[in-house]
Amino acid sequence: MTLKMAIPNKGRLNEKAVELITKAGISLGDDWGRRLNINVPGLGLEVFLIRAQDIPIFVDSGAVDFGITGQDVTAEAGVRVKEILDLGYGRCRLSIAAPEDSEIAKSGVMKDGIRVATSFPELTKKFFRSKGIKADIVFVQGAAEIMPMLGVSDCISDLVATGSTLRMNRLKEVQVIMESQACVIASEKAMADPAKSDRIGEIVDALRSVISAEGKKYVMADVPRDRLPDAEKIIPGIGGPTVVDIAGKEGWVAVQAVVGNESCYRVVADLKKIGARGILTMPIERLVD
Known part of the structure; x- marks a missing residue:
């Protein structure tokens, strides 16, 4: 079974849609800009590049199973499709x-x-x-x-x-x-098919993980064990920081957590103040809750 997905071929929604699905692990290949349909190896997925205005119509008709387009053109088309994820761009x-x-x-x-x-x-x-x-x-x-x-x-x-x-x-x-804003829509027929619905759900979850990671950094630092309570206040993370013993460095622990970009500068400065060493910040491509 091949799942068919549509994304905008140009305009305000195209570039971000390509970036989003690429970061989600769906490779379109190096020559995607010159092709209107792309078979994604190993995923049983065929991606079609179509005018954003036409995507709701093709999804509604079942020509494609799901796609990315704007809520405005979907509403204008007056079609019966399921909106399954807001993407937060193209506002x-x-x-x-x-x-x-x-x-x-x-x-x-x-x-x-x-x-x-x-x-x-x-x-x-x-x-x-x-x-x-x-x-x-x-x-x-x-x-x-x-x-x-x-x-x-x-x-x-x-x-x-x-x-x-x-x-x-x-x-x-x-x-x-x-x-x-941009959103993911799916046909009612595809969502009523358990096999297709599961596959669409997997891809939507991957896209959601990319959106969740946007604007966040992963911070790691070696912290004196006796300053761990202070470190936990500085980088509380999503559900608390990850704390790991460091081999051969008694009295020190490695602290790791996800922080927002806007607080990254302050976090690094505050960690230094409590004696942290080897502070490292890294971008995050996907964050799966």
Whole structure:
């Protein structure tokens, strides 16, 4: 049985998806950027590089068993798939934005007959229906920001990350339709198959271990045994530090723990203050709880 997985072939979600699955131990080979499908040796896994917008449709149809894409495009596709893991990157929001000097931007009030340019027509229609506003949706495949300047629309519905693109085009965010990030989705059919569900679960667990390790370092140090209580306070770790006797060094122990990147500097400095030696910090690729 070969499991089929889809990842974005380009754009904002591609690079991080490749990094994530590579760190999880799924090798795509050196020439992955020139291929649209890759057989992963030893895993019975075939990876397809597909447009992020098409992945929800292919997963829903069963053409692929699971994949990585954005919550925004999944919601826009209106498909029935299972979202099984939030990946914590590609964070953005689908928002209504209008020219800074417009009445919409100043008051936040949107009225019947408003013209909205967007690449997300279904989500935008649903939003305005929920507000009881009759909107004229203008579908565009890109560069929605220019549409109000051209007189094509009164406002836009588009993805916003930092808001810098809106500011460059003198647009103001008026209202958020939905928050989004990258996620793993799977077909209902695949998840109903015990064999496929188990295999997908294994891969998802591997991806989760990479996410858990992000922003963390592994710290090791030789500590005087009589300062061990102090060391335990400095590096409490996840469930307490690992403490090991050091052969041939009576009165010393090796202390090891996982710490956050933001506290690594302080941890090393505090360990030195209690007489620790041989302090070593290392990056972590995976952390399995």
